Amino acid sequence: MSENAVEVINVSMRFNLERERVNSLKEYIIKLLRKKIDYEEFFALKDVSFKIVKGDSFAIVGNNGSGKSTILKIISGIFKPTAGQVILNGSIAPLIELGAGFDMELTAKENVFLNGAVLGYSKKFMHQKYKDIIEFAELYDFEDVPLKNFSSGMVARLGFSIATVVRPDVLIVDEILSVGDQGFQEKCEKRLNEMTSNGTTLILVSHSIEQVKKICKNAIWLENGKLMASGPVPEVCEAYARG
Template sequence: MAIIKANGVSIRYITGDFKDIGLKEYVVRRLQGKYQVKEFWADKNVTFALERGDMLGIIGTNGAGKSTLLKAVSGIMVPTKGNMEINGSVAALLELASGFDGELTVRENTYLRGAMLGYTRKFMDEKYDEIIAFAELKDFQERPFKQLSSGMKSRLAFSIACLVSPDILILDEVLSVGDGAFRKKSGNKMKEILASGVTGILVSHSISQVRELCNKILWLDHGAQIGFTDEVTLYCDAYEEFLQTRKLPHNRQDVEQLAEDFARRCEEEKHQKQMTQTQKLETLLESSDTEAAVAASLALLKEKRPELLRDANA
């Protein structure tokens, strides 16, 4: 049985109705014949299914419909068309600062967020020290939440969501919070969580992060589904090339071509970098006045780039 299943999910926003302009302005515009309603489809006929332990990476440029889709998965929004089947408890980190009270302490907010996720006081008592330790906030437990930096707030939100063992974990650009050490720790924690059978959805502009953590990919563009697949490397390569060329694929052949172009471009960039390094080394050798410097350079070439020495002797 699928843990998450989206069946032709489409989500529409309506702008210009009386909820936006107020009742008085609505009546005036209706009387004048100037009342207009505009529709905007954030997601259009999105379909995918995830099994236990899957990690889905949702990729796409800004405005692709990624965050809106996450809100449908987490139950915040109801699809305009289609339906979303969810089998399990959900912990969603969509807006990291939401659900916290700036006037309460870190300790109080930890229990508050836990309650919002549906966990008992007893359960939170057992997990509290672990949450604070992972968030690296041991010295800030009695400090008002509003005094924390944005990075600290993000670390706490991530720690609570990860350490309360949900069935489904939804992450929207949250593995990029904190310094390099915490990002590495967050990534390792995600791998540990997935190994335990939790199903995850990750939205991230870091394609390397998607490559490392995800076994399935959903590519969206302006609400439309470009592809849903377990061919992570192929689609990540194609997407990275799309970011350079803005050539949107329309079929499988286009995806493969983009991936080939990406591989070719990477190889050319690598070659160019190697040529630059070679030129620097040649300059060093030409300007060197001592045999020791020349010997050191040759030793470095022998270790790092032996093919250059072979070419020189040919």
């Protein structure tokens, strides 16, 4: 019987949205102290459950606002769910937001070591992997340039290269492959396929159904925070396309 890398059990996520308009910080603080701020509850996720087997390439599809990024942040430990739980087996490398863990004032080279430290890698290890990171990201001519002068695609390439320089047990990728030219996207897809072939579990969010079909085996479809379908990618994508 296959072991699960991730188990999401009856997860719900509630946010409180302010219903009224407040014109100034002073007014907001006064209303807050008097407990007169009126909130409306919004559920980004409602009682969602699914399992991801170790070594699977797993996609989460859905329209904007469906809860895709929220569930990724819960799995990554960034958010704590309002209800339910997530069981994670192994190390995790989340690649969710462009530039997360980077200092835009520092150079690409300095950020490699900074981001490596954030991910828990030693300086010695990052020295050993530095050349591979820069070459994969195709930034050898820009290693001494501050990231604030980079395009979003260049930042994405650097982030992806650092996150995949090792083989984490679970790799989470949120829309990052949509940034960059076709050649680099294909190179990323090849690396992801190599990682899953070697046992890494991939969780991918992408608006590109074609990309999902190329990379992933199984998927879920979220709509307004609810689980609408789960199973093999062709079946889930067909259900999602039918709406």
